[in-house]
Each structure stands twice: as structure tokens, then as C-alpha cells.
Amino acid sequence: MSWFEMGPAAATRDLWVGLAGPTAPEYGVWKTPGGEPVHELLATEGPPGVRDVEWYFMPLPGHSGKRLVDAVWQYGDGLKVYSERMCAVLESCGARLQTWPADVRLRNGSPVEGYLSVLEEVDAPGPVHSLRRGRRTGRVIISGEVREALLDAGMTGLETLEADSAFPRDGGS
Template identity: 80%
Template sequence: MDWYVLAPAAATRDLWVSLAGPTAPEYGVWTAPSGKALHEALATEGPPGVHDVEWYFMPQREHYGKRLVDALWQGGDGLKVYSERMCAVLESCSARLQTWPADIRHRNGSPVDGYLSVLEEVDSPGPVHSVFRGRRVGRVTISGEVRTALLHAGMTGLDIREAPSAFPRDNHWV
């Protein structure tokens, strides 16, 4: 089977987002009152793992791109931000995804609609799964069928590269 690594293309004109909220620290790791690091809880449990903190996605402070694409760059954390239409294409290829509405806000606070927070499989080589066995990062591995479906659907903002195996990060490739 052919495998590919999928990541947001992260062009300078694209919207890049990061975690934000009223209790986010200026520097360092943002932790919930429970002591969990927010980015780790989101990468393993998704939004249900961070129920005691108000958080959302905001444009990255040092980045001014605004173009809305199908895969938003989200600082490399394990929780992905994909468009609803991209998730529909992935799921049409039998991808097993966990999704939640993504609370994304423009700099002025107005909402950005049409996006989902996404967690993919981590332990088995399904059509969309983590590049690492057992943990998530900002990239996923996709099958050739998924690649074809994404290209056919005209998805934007994607960087898709050939991978040597189903879990290429295990081989220190990506």
C-alpha cells in the first residue's frame, strides 16, 4: 500500500492558529487547575479532556495570514484543525476520526466558522492515522486512496509527501 504524510502547507498568507484564552500564560506551558498541560490533554483526549479551562484558537500573534484553507497550521500540537468539508472527505474514505466544533476567533473576536478539532487513530494503520505509533503530532499518515480523494475534492492548504511506511515517524523520517 502507498502511504503519504499530510500536514498543513502553512503558507504565509494562510491563517495560522494557536491556543488562547483568558488564563493562558504569556510564556511557558499552559496548565489546567488539575495540573494537566492543555496541549497534552488536547492531543490525547481532545476537548473533553480540558473541561475546566476556557480556551479557543486565535491567529498566531507573530503571523498575519488570513486565508482560510482546509488544514490550518496549529503550532504542531496533536489536535488538528481541519475544515468540515475536509473531514467529510476523510470520513468518506473510512477514516476513524474524533471531531468537535473548533472555536476559532479572528483577532477582533469574531468567529471563524466551518472548522473541526480532529484527533486521528494512533495505534493501527487505518486510512488516516498518526505518523507516530501511539502519539499525535501536527502531521498524519494517509493512504493513497485518501490522497486521491483529497486532490479530487480540491482541498487547499495541504502539504502531501510520499512516506516510506505506515508509521514513518517510527523510522525517524519525518
């Protein structure tokens, strides 16, 4: 089977987002009132793991890109921001994804519709899974079939590279 590493292309004209909220610190790790890092909870449990903190995705400071694409570059660990239509394509290929509505906002605070927060499977080499077994990163591994389906559907903002195995980052690279 052929495998590909996939993630946001991160073109400078594309929207890039990061976690934000009224209690987010300007510098350092953002923690819940219980002392857990917000980004780690989102990468492992998704939005249900962060009940006591108001958070959303905002454009990164100093980055002027605004173009909406199907895979949004998100400055964080394992929680991805994909368009609803991209998630539909991935799931039609058998991907087992956990998804939640994504609260994506523009600089002026207005909402951007049509995006989901996404966690992929981490323990099995399914059609869409983590680069590393047991841990999520900003990019995923997809099968050749998924790659073809994404190309056929005209998905935007993606970068795909050939991968040498189902879990290419297990070696620590």
C-alpha cells in the same frame, strides 16, 4: 499500499492559529487548575479532556496570514484543525476520526465557522492515522486513496509527501 505524510502547507498568507484563552500564560506551559498541560490533554483526549479551562484557537501573534484553508496550521501537538468539508472527505474514505466543533477566532474575536478539532487514530494503519504509533503529531499519514480523494475534492492548504511506511516516525525521526 502507498502512504503519504500530510499536513498544513503553512503558506504565509494562510491563517495560522494557536491555543489561547484568558488564563493562558504569555510564556511557558499552559496548565489546567489540576496542573496538567492543556496542549497534552487536547492531543490525547481532545476537548472533552479540558473541562475547567476556557480555550480557543486564535491567530498567532506576529503572523498576518488570513486566508482560510482546509487544513489550518495549528501551533500545538496532536489536535488538528480541519474544515468540515475535509473531514467529510476523510471519513468517506474510511478514516476513523474523533471530531468536535472548533472555536476558531480572528484577531478581533469574531468566530470563523466551518472548522472541526480533529484527533486521528494512533494504533492501526487506517486510511488516516498518526505518523507515530501511539502518539499524535501535527501531521498525519494518509493512504493513496485518501490523497486522490482530497485532490479530487479540491482541498486547499495541504502538503503531501511520500512516506516510506505506515508509521514512518516510529524510528524516532
